[in-house]
Amino acid sequence: MRIMWLLARRDLGQAWRSAGLWLPVAFLLLVASLYPFAVGPDAPLLRRTGGGMLWIAALLASLLPVDRLVTPDRDSGVLDQIALRGIGEEMIVLARLIAHWLGFGPPLMIATLPAAALLKLDPETIILLEAGLLIGTPALAALGLLVATLTAGLRSSGALAGLLALPLAVPLLIFGAGTLSDGSGAAFKFLGAASLLLVAVTPFAGGAAIRAGRE
Numbered sequence: 001m002r003i004m005w006l007l008a009r010r011d012l013g014q015a016w017r018s019a020g021l022w023l024p025v026a027f028l029l030l031v032a033s034l035y036p037f038a039v040g041p042d043a044p045l046l047r048r049t050g051g052g053m054l055w056i057a058a059l060l061a062s063l064l065p066v067d068r069l070v071t072p073d074r075d076s077g078v079l080d081q082i083a084l085r086g087i088g089e090e091m092i093v094l095a096r097l098i099a100h101w102l103g104f105g106p107p108l109m110i111a112t113l114p115a116a117a118l119l120k121l122d123p124e125t126i127i128l129l130e131a132g133l134l135i136g137t138p139a140l141a142a143l144g145l146l147v148a149t150l151t152a153g154l155r156s157s158g159a160l161a162g163l164l165a166l167p168l169a170v171p172l173l174i175f176g177a178g179t180l181s182d183g184s185g186a187a188f189k190f191l192g193a194a195s196l197l198l199v200a201v202t203p204f205a206g207g208a209a210i211r212a213g214r215e
Contacts, residue, residue: 012099024061024104025111031057032115043120050119051129051180057115058108058133058176059169062140066161069100069148070210079210089207097145097202105137125180132179132191139172139195142202149206152213 035053039045073079082092109130116126147161147168171194178187 009099012103022107023064024058025107027061027064028054028057028108028111028115031060032118035119046119047121047125050116050121051125052177054112054115054119054129055132055136055173055176058112058137059140059166059173061108062104062137062144063162063165065100065104066144066148066165069096069145070152071148074152074210074213089210090203091207093145093149093206093210094203097142097199097206100145101138101141104141105133108137109133128180132176132188135188135192135195136172136176139191139198140169142195142198143169143172146198146202146206146209149209149213152210 032050032054035050036046039049070079079089079092083089112129112133113126116129121129143165144161147165151161151164172191175187175191175194179191182188
């Protein structure tokens with residue numbers, strides 16, 4: 001656990017120094033600011049569509065740091081040096097997943113509050129949106145990291161990762177947006193199941209992808 005925390009703290013510190021933590025937040029706020037100009041100042045329309053739009057913005061924001069999650073450390077030999085110290089690739093990916101979510105999920109949830117005010121969302125919708133993001137952002141982080149491990153070392157890996165991640169993220173988007181209008185709670189359950197599955201699979205699949213890329 002201590003090794004995993006040290007790796008996660010290193011990754012989080014690198015993201016902070018490179019200003020990577022602020023890109024998703026700035027992107028979400030920018031999209032929320034521009035959206036009323038696109039659909040007009042109709043408050044009922046903004047309230048009806050704003051929550052789904054914020055889920056789309058959160059999905060796209062999660063893909064912004066994908067090209068910096070694995071490729072730089074792979075190309076510089078950092079991953080090889082960590083592996084030589086007896087640390088498994090699964091542990092590396094798990095630590096990176098924790099750091100990626102800490103640098104992406106909570107800041108995005110905080111940025112959602114002023115974004116929701118810009119879209120004139122009511123308090124009940126904001127609560128449902130925040131609850132859905134709390135459950136869904138680990139899945140978005142896991143999906144981005146998994147795709148980053150699969151495309152590391154390939155030409156135009158950032159664009160390729162986005163093309164791979166967007167179709168795979170469609171169920172998360174459907175369940176996430178569904179939490180805003182589904183009174184039965186089924187959307188929350190499906191979103192939670194998908195999130196648990198992605199978080200559980202990513203360390204093993206990502207670790208195997210790193211080993212395959214090394215060979």
